Amino acid sequence: MSAEQQYIELYQETKGMLCRHSAQPLNALREQAFEDFKQLGFPTRKVERYKYTDVAEAFAPNYGLNLNRIAIPVNPYEVFKCDVPNLSTSLYFVVNDQFYDKALPSAQLPEGVIVGSLKDAADTHPELVKKYYGTLARTSKDAINALNTMLCQDGLFVYVPKNVIVERPIQIVNVLRSDVDLMVNRRVLIVLEQGASVKMLFCDHAIDDRNFLTTQVIETYVGENAHLELYELEETHVKNTRFSNMYADQQTYSTAVLDNITLHNGMTRNRTDLTLSGEYAETTLNGLVIADKEQQVDNNTLIDHKAAHCQSNQLYKYVLDDKARCAFAGRVLVREGAQQTTSQETNANLLGSKEARIYTQPMLEIYADDVKCSHGSTVGQLGEQAMFYMRQRGIPYDEARMLLKFAFAADVLQTIKLDALHDRLNYLVDKRFRGELSKCEGCKMCK
Amino acid sequence: MLEIKNLHASVNGKEILKGINLVINDGEVHAVMGTNGAGKSTLSNVIVGNPAYEVTEGEIIFNGKNILDMKPEERAQEGIFLSFQQPVEIPGVSMTNFMRAALNAKRKHQGLEPLPAGEFLKLMREKRKIVELDSKLANRSVNEGFSGGEKKRNEIFQMAMLEPTFSILDETDSGLDVDALRIVAEGFNKLRTPQTSAMVITTTSDCWTT
Ligand SMILES: Nc1ncnc2c1ncn2[C@@H]1O[C@H](COP(=O)(O)OP(=O)(O)OP(=O)(O)O)[C@@H](O)[C@H]1O
């Protein structure tokens, strides 16, 4: 049986159950997604944007699903005691794909702001969800979008109304929790209306020693003059496989800071597509990957400059060791008419061993004549002279390596605007390089 | 303190040192002079264990121990220090973190606990004064953006922090103006004790002796 076939059969057999335990706006796109998935199949490596990941292989194993929505016995608020100094967030949990609403944080959100289950929002605010759901993550274009749209039942919905500024950062901890191997299809929809502003932190964890396969689709709308900061942090374990597609659309004068950090994982594929639809929009897209053992991380980005006077900055750094195999492919597209675009794309990589591999492919495509764009990538080893200089001062070999790796990663961390998060990440990255973060023991952000 | 016997060493298969013999006793400062490319830096690097250099024959005995099998960091922790002819820039590693790691590694080797943060910073301030190193430099990355003279002073500052028993100064005096030379030489002399020794590779031997 081909890898696709099991998902096709799964859908055909469980369609009724899928729909019963979800909501109409989500169900409405299922059938088309199914047709698109059948049509597309899993992308082979011949598909440009999937060159570096064997998708069919990742989806071949047979995982269980929780289509019946059986409640998972866990109280994340007890499992994760948050005592991060100075990082006071509104803390929420999503267990697998279910928003945990049993004990919500006492902190009040500003009026009209919604942070909650996507399914519930689709029931209570169907017109709002319908307006945005599935419009960025097109199922005809990407098999992961199609598969997720066909199978997802719930996830997260974040809505910030016009001119509302959410001061306190919103922290979402995605917890993978299961006693058997599990496939999770999580869906996230984020809408910032005109002039809205929010900072969010998504932390992904896997608390059980099981094989997990997650598909996640995030659709983000950043309205006119709205401001979004979204930090995504993966800190799972080596048995975790993640396919995450993130789409964001930015309107005039909006700003977005998106950070994607892979601290610890198994196999990760992140697709990030940003569209600058309105003039004078600004986007900062940063990534940090720390991988060793046989970890794999494939970041594939597209920044689509559709409007004039926009600015994009992209910096992805990888620190690889052992037999890690990673890829970065980033395409910046400046369309006809997107004059006065400023764009910078940098991918820098540090390889700590001979067996570590990085495939790097920065791409710049320009169809406008009055633009300032640059792109480039570097691959380097730990500097021998610097290593020796440190060792001559008595610093042991492993620690010298760690200091150099940390130094290399530091400038991505510096782009994090939330001071407390920045400090916390410095601490976590340091621990990671010391090898003290080799398995997920719950939310390190909170311990 | 240090005894070198019939030392042969090569770089990239080319033999540079062809049988060096040298004895340095406690409290002694030896000046080493030689033409460009004579092998002075090679000798320094071999003593501190730079893996780029291969010892093909001979022995180096430091305080009774043969150090040739020791890693560079072990030799450093035993009390050997090299003031580099060309100090290395390490972007992203702050002087403070670098010094803390070095000092605490040495303390660990001596069976001591890491120095508490407050005491460490106080020590940094005290030692900086010896070579009149600007406090701004201490907040920067190691040697990054330092002038030639500042780099040399930074070497002596590190020496002051780590208090080695045997120091090698590889042309620490070259390329310095009169003032900087005075600061570096005075700093070095302040650090000397009857129990410490040094090998000074120099082009201007007279400034090192007081
Ligand atoms: N890393 C290296 N790789 C190749 N050759 C080297 C290396 N280091 C030194 N050499 C060679 O070894 C010889 C001795 O060099 P060394 O640097 O020890 O001389 P030196 O006496 O310190 O000279 P200077 O007065 O210029 O500092 C030179 O011929 C030099 O080219």
Ligand SMILES: [Mg+2]
């Ligand atoms: Mg020399």
